[in-house]
Structures are given as structure tokens and as C-alpha cells.
Amino acid sequence: MKKSLHISDKIKSFLIEIGELSFFANRFFKEAFVKPFEFKELLRQCYYMGNRSLLLVGVTGFILGLVFTLQSRPTLIEFGAESWMPSMVSISIIREIGPVVIALICAGRIGSGIGAELGSMRVTEQIDAMEVSGTNPFKYLVVTRIMAATLMLPLLIIFGDTIALFGSAVVEYLKGEVSFQLYFNKVFNALEFSDLIPAIIKSVFFGFAIGLVGCFKGYNCKKGTVGVGEASNSAVVYTSMLLFIIDFIAVFISDIFFEI
Amino acid sequence: MKKSNTQKINLGLFVIISTLILVSALYFIGNRQNLFGKTFRIHVVFNNVIGLQLGNNVRYSGINVGTVKKITMINDTTICVDMLIEDKILKHLKKNAVATIGSDGLVGSMIINITPNKGTSKQLIDGDTISSYSRISTDDMLTTLNNTNENAAILTADLLKITTAINRGEGTLGLLINDTEMASDFKQTILHLKTASSGASKTIDELNKIIASIKYDKSVAAVLLSDSIYADKMKSVITNLEKSSIEIDTVLTNINEVVLGIQKGKGSLNYMINDTILIKDIDDIVKNIKEGSIRLNEDLEALKHNIFFRGYFKKLEKQKKERKK
Numbered sequence: 001m002k003k004s005l006h007i008s009d010k011i012k013s014f015l016i017e018i019g020e021l022s023f024f025a026n027r028f029f030k031e032a033f034v035k036p037f038e039f040k041e042l043l044r045q046c047y048y049m050g051n052r053s054l055l056l057v058g059v060t061g062f063i064l065g066l067v068f069t070l071q072s073r074p075t076l077i078e079f080g081a082e083s084w085m086p087s088m089v090s091i092s093i094i095r096e097i098g099p100v101v102i103a104l105i106c107a108g109r110i111g112s113g114i115g116a117e118l119g120s121m122r123v124t125e126q127i128d129a130m131e132v133s134g135t136n137p138f139k140y141l142v143v144t145r146i147m148a149a150t151l152m153l154p155l156l157i158i159f160g161d162t163i164a165l166f167g168s169a170v171v172e173y174l175k176g177e178v179s180f181q182l183y184f185n186k187v188f189n190a191l192e193f194s195d196l197i198p199a200i201i202k203s204v205f206f207g208f209a210i211g212l213v214g215c216f217k218g219y220n221c222k223k224g225t226v227g228v229g230e231a232s233n234s235a236v237v238y239t240s241m242l243l244f245i246i247d248f249i250a251v252f253i254s255d256i257f258f259e260i
Numbered sequence: 261m262k263k264s265n266t267q268k269i270n271l272g273l274f275v276i277i278s279t280l281i282l283v284s285a286l287y288f289i290g291n292r293q294n295l296f297g298k299t300f301r302i303h304v305v306f307n308n309v310i311g312l313q314l315g316n317n318v319r320y321s322g323i324n325v326g327t328v329k330k331i332t333m334i335n336d337t338t339i340c341v342d343m344l345i346e347d348k349i350l351k352h353l354k355k356n357a358v359a360t361i362g363s364d365g366l367v368g369s370m371i372i373n374i375t376p377n378k379g380t381s382k383q384l385i386d387g388d389t390i391s392s393y394s395r396i397s398t399d400d401m402l403t404t405l406n407n408t409n410e411n412a413a414i415l416t417a418d419l420l421k422i423t424t425a426i427n428r429g430e431g432t433l434g435l436l437i438n439d440t441e442m443a444s445d446f447k448q449t450i451l452h453l454k455t456a457s458s459g460a461s462k463t464i465d466e467l468n469k470i471i472a473s474i475k476y477d478k479s480v481a482a483v484l485l486s487d488s489i490y491a492d493k494m495k496s497v498i499t500n501l502e503k504s505s506i507e508i509d510t511v512l513t514n515i516n517e518v519v520l521g522i523q524k525g526k527g528s529l530n531y532m533i534n535d536t537i538l539i540k541d542i543d544d545i546v547k548n549i550k551e552g553s554i555r556l557n558e559d560l561e562a563l564k565h566n567i568f569f570r571g572y573f574k575k576l577e578k579q580k581k582e583r584k585k
Contacts (some may be wrong), residue, residue, distance in 0.1 A: 044267070045271065051267070051271055154278075159277070159281065188285075188289060191289050193289055193293075195289070196285060196286065196289060
């Protein structure tokens with residue numbers, strides 16, 4: 001009896017959280033397009049989310065392309081389809097692996113950062129202080145961060161994809177003696193708009209999800225230092241799960257519109 | 261403040277670089293699909309497009325020159341494919357070019373191959389339709405291969421029967437392979453053949469020697485074939501022969517006419533030839549003359565012994581004797 005009550009409580013709290021998240025998103029849309037706009041804070045957030053993540057995304061992307069090519073090479077050589085490597089790697093990275101992996105990394109870095117930052121602000125009552133001083137904390141803290149994440153993530157993914165392809169090209173150049181020109185020529189021969197455009201649209205939603213969940217968890221943080229840790233941790237966990245759900249939906253929709 | 265400006269510059273650089281990468285990627289992909297630059301449209305009609313899709317490449321003599329823009333089903337057996345071709349290729353494309361649907365590699369996507377045809381033809385213009393050639397599809401190939409396999413199975417079964425029969429020694433081949441006596445006979449035959457062929461070879465050598473020993477230059481044939489004077493003489497002889505033959509022909513014609521005249525005419529000759537009674541009469545006359553000459557001889561013999569003519573005959577005998585002396 002106790003166990004069933006426990007499960008129902010969990011479901012209930014989960015549904016409540018989804019509802020709260022929906023209200024939170026609704027509030028974001030209401031506040032985002034109403035003056036005053038916090039451009040300076042938006043640019044600052046863009047810098048912290050975009051530029052500060054470049055190294056991480058670049059290194060991850062390079063290793064991703066490198067490892068993916070190294071792992072795929074033996075199988076393709078076995079089938080005598082070595083020349084298909086640029087096509088296969090580029091389509092895989094641009095369509096799926098690049099956006100998802102980079103979004104997961106950003107969820108870890110940006111999502112947890114937002115959760116921790118806003119959580120600590122909530123715990124230290126800085127948000128309350130802002131409300132008292134007449135500043136709209138939601139507009140200043142939440143809207144700017146969600147917008148920055150939404151804007152920066154597609155750019156980070158484009159950057160990461162490019163570095164990943166470069167990493168793959170390096171392996172092909174060193175191991176397969178394929179020139180960079182031939183490699184990228186094959187890449188652009190294989191790629192279609194139906195590969196690139198859905199990935200970019202998907203990455204916008206990824207960015208929005210990272211910003212939204214991070215802000216939601218941090219903004220609604222419970223009191224105490226434990227609450228900050230929980231906010232940061234759950235921001236990453238929920239964002240990661242949400243990213244896969246968005247990816248699943250995006251693949252379905254792009255399948256309908258672009259006939260993959 | 262300074263730090264803030266650096267942040268803005270860095271952010272601006274990141275945004276610009278990322279946007280440039282996106283734009284260039286879109287440009288390269290779009291350029292490959294001929295979305296930018298001048299293009300012209302040509303059509304080709306197929307019975308079966310074998311999985312051809314919008315955006316598939318179009319190759320002219322192996323070079324990517326365009327993409328498939330539109331595929332329209334005209335009726336149940338006709339499909340019209342519109343292609344966008346780069347404008348710079350237009351001058352090389354002729355109206356007699358032929359389009360086929362092929363595969364880009366063994367497992368690659370479908371492509372349209374345009375190949376130039378032999379002979380001269382006018383240059384293609386925007387909106388033209390070129391002819392197509394439907395290549396054999398993989399399904400057809402597999403069907404043919406299936407038939408070939410079935411035939412191969414029948415053939416191998418038959419071959420098995422034949423080899424079994426041969427092994428058993430049945431038939432001529434089986435006998436040839438299994439019969440040891442026949443093998444020895446065959447050996448001997450070959451030996452005889454060898455001997456015969458060596459003999460023939462010797463004979464041919466001898467014959468060659470004989471032919472070589474003949475002095476060809478001094479033979480009649482050589483003179484006839486190589487001497488120009490004799491050739492002229494031969495020519496004149498042949499000409500004379502021709503003339504003579506014409507004259508003989510004329511003479512024969514005349515004789516024929518005479519003979520016909522004799523046969524048909526009423527002259528003495530015709531009477532002598534055709535009248536059988538005359539021959540009988542002549543025969544009787546000759547008989548009478550023979551009898552008359554016999555009787556005359558008898559009369560002359562009687563005159564020799566007559567008293568009045570005896571002296572004359574004696575005188576003649578004396579004169580004969582004197583001549584002999």
C-alpha cells in the first residue's frame with residue numbers, strides 16, 4: 001500500500017514538474033518579446049555560452065570525427081567501400097551524431113552552469129532582492145539565458161561539425177592518403193539540404209531545451225546548498241533526456257518533410 | 261569595460277565564423293544541385309526510371325553537369341524526367357545525345373548518363389527532349405541469370421549422364437577411353453600415319469626438285485606468257501582464225517543454200533539425187549555395158565584369128581618385140 005502510494009506520488013510530482021515547466025516556458029514566450037530587452041546581458045550570456053564552450057566543442061568534435069573514422073575504416077575496408085568514408089562520416093555527423101553529442105556536452109556545461117548559477121542566486125536570495133528592487137529577474141536572468149542558449153547552440157553545432165569533419169579528413173589524409181580537397185569534395189557531393197537544414201532546426205530546439213530546463217531547475221531551486229547541487233544535477237539529467245526526445249521527434253518530422 | 265569589448269569582439273568573430281561556415285555549406289550543397297548559376301532545362305522520356313529521385317546527378321561523358329529537377333508520369337508506360345544542366349555545357353550537347361539511367365557504383369544512388377552520339381547534329385536548346393535508351397535492369401539480369409542457372413543445371417545433369425556412360429565404356433567415346441586394344445590400334449594407326457606422312461613429305465620434296473629442275477624460261481609456256489613478239493603473232497593468228505571462221509561460216513551458209521536449192525529445186529541434180537528409178541536405170545545400163553564389153557572382147561578375139569586381120573596383129577607384135585630389144 002505504501003509502495004503504491006510512493007509510485008503515485010512520484011508520478012504526481014513528475015506531472016506537476018512538467019506542468020510547471022510548461023508554465024515556465026509560457027512565461028518565457030510572454031516575457032521574451034516584450035520590452036525592455038536585455039541586450040547587454042544577452043550578449044554576455046552568448047559570450048559565456050558560445051565562446052567559452054568553443055574549446056570544449058572543438059576538441060570533442062575533432063576527437064569525435066577522428067575516432068568515428070578510425071573505427072569505421074576497418075569495416076569499410078573489409079567491404080571494399082573505403083571511398084564511401086567521407087560520405088558516410090559527413091552524413092552521420094551532420095545529421096545525427098554531431099548535433100546530439102555537442103548538445104549533450106553543452107547540456108553538461110551550459111545546463112548545469114545555468115542551474116547552479118540561478119540556484120545559488122535563489123538560495124542567496126539575490127533573485128528576491130532583484131524583485132524587490134524593481135528589476136524583472138525572469139527577464140534579466142531567464143529570458144537572456146534561454147535566448148542565448150537557443151542562438152548559440154546551432155552555431156556551436158556548426159562549428160563542432162566542421163571540426164569533426166576536419167578530424168575525419170585528417171585520418172583519411174594520414175591513413176587513406178586522401179587529399180583534403182577530394183575529401184571535402186566527396187562530403188559536399190554526399191550532403192543534401194535535407195541533411196543540413198533539419199539538423200540546424202533541431203539544434204535550435206536543443207539550445208532552447210538546455211536553456212529552459214537549466215533555468216527552470218535553477219530558478220525553482222529549493223533552499224540550501226543541497227538544492228543548488230540538485231538543481232545543477234537534475235538540469236543535466238532532464239536536459240539529456242529531453243534532448244533525445246526532441247531528437248526522436250525531429251527525426252520523425254524531417255522524415256515526413258524531407259523524405260530521408 | 262575593456263574586457264567587455266573584447267568579449268563582444270570574440271563573440272562577433274564566433275558568430276560570423278559559424279554563420280560563414282553555415283552559408284558556405286549551404287552554398288556548396290546548393291551549387292551542387294544547380295540552385296545558383298545559369299542552367300537550362302532538357303527533358304528525356306523513359307519507360308522505367310529504376311528508382312531515380314529528384315536531385316540525382318546528371319553526367320555527360322562522366323562529368324557531373326546537372327541534376328534531376330522533376331519526374332512526371334505521363335501515362336502508364338511513359339515517364340518524363342526534367343533535368344537542369346549547367347549552361348556552360350550547352351555548347352557541347354547535341355540533339356542526338358542519348359540518356360540512360362545508371363547506378364553510381366555498385367550500391368550507389370541512381371544517375372542519368374548522357375552520352376554523345378556519332379555523327380553531326382544541331383546543338384541542344386532550352387526545353388529540348390533527347391532520346392533515351394533503357395538499359396537492362398538488375399531484375400532482368402537476375403531473371404536471365406536464373407534461366408542460365410536452370411540451363412546450367414540441365415547441362416550438368418546431362419554431362420553427368422555422359423561421363424557415367426563414358427566411364428562404363430558405353431558408346432564410341434567410352435570405347436575410345438576404356439578399350440586398351442583400340443588404344444594400341446590407335447597407336448599403330450598413328451605410327452602408320454607418321455610413316456605415310458614422312459613418305460608423302462619425301463615425295464613432295466622430290467616433286468619440288470623436279471619442278472625446280474624444269475627450265476621455266478625456255479619452256480613454251482614461258483615464251484607464250486613473256487614474249488611480246490609472240491604475243492603479237494598469236495594475236496594476228498587469232499584474228500586470222502576469226503576471219504577464216506567467218507569466211508567458213510559464209511561458205512557453209514552458201515553450201516547449205518545450194519544443198520537446199522538442190523533438194524527443193526527441179527534441176528537435173530535434184531532429179532539425179534531424189535529419183536530412185538533413175539538409179540535403177542543407170543544400174544541396168546552399167547550392167548548392159550559390162551555385158552556388151554565382154555561380148556566385144558569376144559568379137560575382137562575372133563577378129564584376131566580372122567584371115568583378113570591376122571597380118572595386122574602380127575605386125576604389131578613384131579613392133580613390140582623390137583621396142584623391147
